[in-house]
Amino acid sequence: MKQRQIFLSLSLLFLFSFNGVNFEATLGKGPIFSNVVYTGDDTIYKNYPLKADEFYSPILQGCYPDPAITRKGDDYYMVCSSFAMFPGVPIFHSKDLVNWTDLGGVLNNVSEFNPHDTGISQGVYAPGITYNPHNDTFYMIVTAFTGNMGNIIVKTKDPMKGWGSPIKLDFNGIDPCIFFDDNGKGYIVHNDAPDKGKELYEGHRVIKVWEYDVANDKVIPGTDKIIVDGGVDLSKKPIWIEAPHLYKKDGHYYLMCAEGGTGDNHSEVIFISDSPKGPFKPASNNPILTQRYFPQDRPEKVDWAGHADLVQGPDNKYYGVFLGIRPNDKNRVNTGRETFMLPVDWSGVFPVFENGLVPLEPKIKMPKGVTENKTGKDGFFPNGNFMFTENFTSQKLDYRWIGLRGPREKFISVTKKGLEIKPFAVNIKEVKPTSTLFYRQQHNTFSFATTIDFKPASEKDLAGIVCLQNERFNYVFGITKKGKDTYILLERTEKGVSTIMASTKIEIRKNIRLQVKANGDSYEFSYALNGTDFENLGGSVSGDILSTNVAGGFTGALVGLYATASNDAQVK
Template sequence: MNHIKIFVLTAFVFLLPIGVWSKKNGTVKPSDKPIFTNVEYFGEDSVYINNPLGEGEFYNPILQGCYPDPSICRKGGDYYLVCSSFAMMPGAPIFHSKDLVNWRQIGHVLSRPSQLHVSDRGTSGGMMAPAISYNPDNDMFYMITTVHCNFIVKAKNPAGPWSDPIPLKFNGIDPSLFFDDDGKAYIVHNDAPRKGLWKGHRTIKMWEYDVENDCLVPGSDHVIVNGGTKFHKKPYWVEAPHIYKHNGKYYLMCAEGGTGENHSEVVFMSDKVYGPYIEAPSNPILSQRYLDPKRKNKVDWAGHSDIVEGPDGKFYGVFLAIRPNVNDRTVTGRETFLLPVDWSGKWPVFENGLIPIEPILKLPQGVRNLTGKNGFIPQGNFGYKDNLTADTLDYRWFGLRIPIDSVARTTKRGLQFMPNEFNITHDRPLSGAWTRQIHTDFSFSAEMAYLPRNEKDLAGIACIQSSKCNYVFGVTCKGKEYWLVLQRNAKGNGNIVASHPLEYNARINLKVSAHNDEYQFSYSLDGGKTYIDFGKPQSGDILSTDVAGGFVGNMLGLYSTANNNAIPK
């Protein structure tokens, strides 16, 4: 599967430059510009072992790992889905499906530096809550989102290229576009009230949008929801609005309760696009907040949804949720889930959206499960390998605050990095390539060739949730010796948990393996045949949202710096 395979990442960092082959022994002269190759990833979670698929079934979530804030649209028989990407570059991954089950990544909406400026943003800052829409009147796709400001990009082909951003002059976050059947268009978004009455008091505001001139219609803004549902109970943070027209009525669906344990989805209805909107008596229509916290195969934080009509004529909703590990840690981040939506009555209702969400769903009528085949994204337990020699890297890889090709180049021996003056504790562009942790139990490894010049040089693998919460495992110098070092950065406090001199011929394999909530780092000097544990198992606490904060899951990376602060003891 070309663009979205998942692999066991065994980090073999080649500490050699792309140099001239020695006529004497056929080796490459070592370099301070590390080369990585033979990356392997494999995930093996018990939920998939204990719940094998039967005939006519598929797994939920449909996108495992940190793919939050999903938005979906349809053109004919084609479905397109986008997710938040924060400080990842390229941004806004976009996926295509014919049936809502089998998905391929077809690129990124924000694929050029001119579209996305996140060079100084935290890992949970930058681009968030995109909304994708299709306008049948001009056969154009639109994505609206927030980075430094709210803006729109558009394209005839969702695979790109997409336009440069068109800034829009309104405050607030989580905008989305609605194209009415009379040719008019509207933007709805979360905004602050004129006067906040309680903590978390927000509004939903609507503007008319001038499609021909790509701008807001001046003076057209109206607050259509003030506070959220059950105003007298002081609802918290209504956001992520979408408008739909169904059987002649306008429906406004929003997230409410914040993106944590009280997250939910609520719905309102009106006879007119500008309202007034009345709330459904059965709100919320999706939430996991009322359930036993110790339930089996726990899914939580469900909300931030978007609805579309499926190929079978029924409705379906995509939404974010988490699957915490045994210690209730959120290391894989907010993932994209799917549930059927019953819209046969007056109000849409997520089927089984208020009871524990199960790991297995029935396939829509007429759909086959082809996940993991023919380029479709795999589900469940799976692995992948990548020698990083292809001219174009797989879509699984991304840079942090900078495109990978700005700090690295592909070669016949792997991916070679040019270390820069920033290190992992800086909210600045890092010299590295990153991929999402997909499973709770996994291994990630890579082979590296590298010779650091001094203690300011380091290359290796890393686990990062933020610049203040991460692990660095790599090779550096101390005096005239090479050293292997493991650093834990916890809320900004760096601690060397293990370091040791290395008898080393410029090649090493580095690995991180996780089981439940413990991360074991190990290395090999015999080409990956034998791994030696380095230090004790480390807690996954700092890689989890509940400790580190923010919105992302753990990211696994090939990392280098010329400004190392992981100094061996």
């Protein structure tokens, strides 16, 4: 990272360029954040302690939806949707399906993937990842809603060493996945609209297949074919058949898809054929995974299960990864859609998710032969209840820290005192890259605290904590100026309309400790002028605006270290 340049005046501006779009960042003294502590404390993990041969599901807590998985030998790689978060398409590695290492993001070059002007729920989503043994190559394929990219594919021989440049593919639709047959031939399946004039109802979609030119990395023109129209039973008007994956087992081809939309009616269904191009016949026991049949008021509810992918585990048994949600006490979805796992029984003709048609439980048995659950230890991704502490003493920042619409490296620098954020002249409500370092909310009951060294120079300067569902639904808890006085304030933005919930004049004599705590739907924001004695600001406020099913979109809540040189949260 370049050293900070020294200027004679703190008011001078430096222009960062995002692929031809300029955003201003002040080169004055930005806020310095240190000693960040995130603590998750959900009751369910206390009620269901792990035995020696168990692990928790979801395996990825927080906003890690739309999982896809592949295997090469003893190595497993899993990707998820990231939308406008940066880098794009988080990727994880495991040797045993239990213990996962965060490898960052596949699309990490902003000159090639640049979601700088997209809403948070755009960017990229529903990736597929496939290992092709015929040329020893991994393929990640995804739909990009930015920069006129559309459906793209990237390749690598080794996911640990990064990925090649995106290759634009010439077909429409979403949710692509690539499959390689035993003879080396390639196929792409994806969700698309019905042929023009043939849409029968709202939500009517189809699954298409293309032959894929492996040598030239493109679909073969004229080979596209609709292999599923509407879903399992068109007469019942099924909606949103999507997220297709092709598999081959015992000489048969299987097409597994999500059906019913990503909400309460979400499910996973499967079809069989003697050819990758169909015709595909639905299984008689569909759906093979869903949570839609159970009372809405059931305790410790997991819902919206679907959008799955299958892989053979280290014990040669099949396992499925899929998305689901865990609502809070007000049935709100603040942690977003998470990545779950279940064993899959494929001893018969069709696979069935074991216990996938009964209310999901929080833990499952480790694959046979896996002897140690090391989640949260030795560099493995944590799950269950855990504490994450960040002192910003390492130049290599944890991959759980992400940017929004652009790379975090554009606005952060590690100093001896902590992490300095150089604020953009952009506030959190704008559809532009923001100077905010984000962490996913991973629990319904959690606390997030940080120490901040910051003295605002004007009303345009603000720094603190932001809790964000999207650009139109968020809380800002920060320090700013009004005239010659310094204030701390809490702002709530709902449907793009902002209200100052509370504010108070403060005198900054030393670093300030900021904290947000949530207990289900109840959020509290507090500050400590001396670093230890917290004072609440604004009382208990609702987390409703941080919920997917209130704010809309596809993401989960993020909590971030925020700085702006374009503050519009003004104390009255």
